[in-house]
Amino acid sequence: MIGSADSLRGAGGTAYPALGDLGAALDAGGALPPVVVLPLHAVSAPAEGAAVPEAARAALHRVLAVVQEWLADDRFAGSRLAVVTRGAVATAAGQETDLVHAPVWGLLRSAQTESPDRIVLIDLDRDDRDGKDSNKADEARHLARALDSVEPQLALREGELLVPRLARTAPPQDGGTAPGWGDGTVLVTGATGALGAVLARHLVRQHGVRHLLLVSRRGANAPGSAELSAELAGSGAEVTVAACDVADRDQVAALLGTVPAEHPLTGVVHTAGVLDDTTVASLTPERLDAVLRPKTDAAWHLHELTRDLDLSAFVLYSSVAGLLGTAGQANYAAGNTFLDALAAHRRALGLPGTSLAWGLWAEASALSGHLSDADLRRLARSGLRPLSTDDAMALFDAAPGTGEALLAVTRLDTAALRASGEAPPALLRGLVRTAPKRAASVSAGAGSGPGLAERLAAARPADRDVMLTDLVRGRVAAVLGHPDPTEIAPGRALQELGFDSLTAVELRNQLAAETGLRLPTTIAFDQPTPGALATYLRERLAVDEMTADEPLLAELARLRPAVEAAAGDADAHGRIVTRLRELLDAADAAGRPAPAEDDTTDDLDAATDEELFALLDERE
CATH class of the missing domain: 1.10.1200.10 (ACP-like)
Known part of the structure; x- marks a missing residue:
């Protein structure tokens, strides 16, 4: 364990203050444990009174440093790092989430994609129990079960292990409850970007919104802003375009103060965001923060400053990058996972909140314009197909009727995923079933791929x-x-x-x-x-x-535990012995020189079961 021995109740094992101390123990001859536990709630507890976005960034900085050290140090290559949080993911409607540590899940999902089988994410029940020894023992037992699992992400709720799986959803036939978009002022952030402008047109033309507050960093100076305003005005809307850094709380407060009382704020749609793609190994705290601020800080300020208003909608534009853990987008994934958690948090408080984790849009935007043809082909192989603008807006309209706080809004080509021959991401295993591949060995060269x-x-x-x-x-x-x-x-x-x-x-x-x-x-x-x-x-x-017999001997060694495990089943034991006899007959016939006429040969059929297993043992 990395951290204090008291940081995880009853977990046992040796505690090291930092990874460097574990490395020193290995250098001194110690054994590398198969799993190293990092209890995040203890390592990165937020400073007293710190604002949520600030505390979230501090937690992410600490975790990023540990994970970079973990992945870069060859001494740890044969082990998995289990990062443990409490209440950082919502597993059911109405659950409050730890917003400080929720974005860590997005960051580490990308790290898992980039470095398979090196990191495990485990979320425990919120720490609101009485701390009795019985609870400590129960938690330790359940944590041990989670650590034994092959799943990369798990949540423990009242002794039950849960895993995240994407499932298809559809709005109820009665259409559910849609927000009353046209009754007041609707604020759209990132409004002069491609996706924000698409939404603004849709709200005016399809929902009859007549009062729009369109916000971006450059406001009226943004390219295309004047044309968009004129177009919306021509459709009967009163449009205000404002320059505001929504990651700055004071600027957001001043912006909200401009909303006229006769048209009070009734809806917020936060579409703003930026990209700065790089691998986890190359990610710096500065590049992490630059992508986080338009997501985490802006969404939090909008939440806090409007929570006492009578909003009919509070919609956050998130991304499937946070759910799937897209390689090279750990910072973006972290920011979007915060949005997902904030929507659940608002629902738990009885406030409107919906996070739309968009997949790829066909509409070019600042978030997708950099993609090359090779990038698009790679995304297609991963099953992600672009959404047309019309389809995206139809799904935007359908989302409120589902009653869900978080929705993955994407076209998914399950046939392409099956055809790839690769195991799908864990999140998609409920939608795409393929034959599992044997996992690669953790030791170099010990488990070369099948064949x-x-x-x-x-x-x-x-x-x-x-x-x-x-x-x-x-x-x-x-x-x-x-x-x-x-x-x-x-x-x-x-x-x-x-x-x-x-x-x-x-x-x-x-x-x-x-x-x-x-x-x-x-x-x-x-x-x-x-x-x-x-x-x-x-x-x-x-x-x-390499010699020709090495792969065969390794395969025999691999089969031995399975053969022994079947010994308790008489029928299976008999079938296995029969097949082993056949294999030994074949090996004996292929390997022996032709006997002289007066030679006698051993009769393998006369061999006992014990002799057959002894022969199998010799071939290891």
Whole structure:
């Protein structure tokens, strides 16, 4: 455990003040535990009286530093970091959430995507019990169950382990309760951006809103602002365009003071946001904060300064990046997860609150305009298809009728996900069912992907380089969206082909899954060409030392526990023994020289069960 021994009740194990202390213990000969627990509520408790956004940023800074150290230090490569929060996720309607630590889930979901099998997220019940020893023992037992699970994200509620799964929803047939948009002034942040402008037109044309307060950092000086105002005015709306940094509480308070009493504020839609994509390893506190402020600070100020008003709608434009943990968007994911938690928090207080976690829009915007054709193909392979503007606005209208505080609003191509052959993100497993792949080994080279070690060991040494080069070229082509891997020249620089930090992470993950190796996120830059990368993999896999029997012996060793586990089932035991006899017959026939005419051979059929299992043991 990292932190105080008292920070997690009854958890047991050795407590280290910091990761560096665990590293020192390993250097002194200590054993690396399979799981290291980081109780977040103890490590990053907010300062007394600190504003929620400030406390959330401080918590994120601390966690980011720990996770970066965890992922960068090879001494920890064989273990998982279990980050434990309390009440940071809402598992049912009406639950209040810990807004300080909720964004950590978004940050770490992206870290999980970038570095699979290295981080686990666990959320415990809120710490509002009496602290009796019985409760401590129960919590420790339930936490142990969570740590034994293969799920990357879990919540513990009254002894029950819950996992997040996306499920289809539909508005009730009666249409539910829609907000009364046209009765007062509706405030839209980020209103001069592409998505904000689409919404403003929709509110006026489809909902009859007649009083709009459109807000952006540049206000009337923003490109297209005058044209948008004139267009809306021509449709009968009274439009006020204002410049305001909604992440500044004083500016938001002054802005709200301009709303006329005869048209009081009745709705808020927060669409503002910025991007600054980078991997977790390269993320700095400054880049984290720059993306957080338009999300966390702005939404919190809007919440606090309007909570006593009679609003009919409080809508937050979030993103599926926070739910899925998009690689390279840990800062953006964190900010959007705060919005999701704030909507649940408002519902628990009896206030309107809806967070719309948008997927990809076909409409170009500041948040999607940077995507290349390769990026779009990569997103398509992940199942995310763009929403047309008409479909997006239809879903915006349908959202209130569902009664949900959080909705993922996206087109999802489940067929593409199944066709990829990869296991879908845990969140999508309820919608997309595929045959699970064997997990990669945590030790370098110990668990080469299914079939790869066997093929390499059986191949001639001269062919092994070709096989690995073809593997690398195929994965490079898949990541970049090239239709023909043979067009990827082995000597061509990967950066010239279009690799950046995000596609490098995807390439690393695909090669790690194929080979079973722990590979650095910078592998596409450390090994600059497909040929160099293939050579690196050959050295890491120790291909030159492989013999043809190694993969078979490893497979036999892997099967032994399963064979022993079936010993208690008489029927299964008999079938297994029969198959083992057949395998031994085949091995014996293939491996023995032809006997002389007067030789006698052992009769394997006469072997006892104990002798058969002893033979299996010898082949390890």
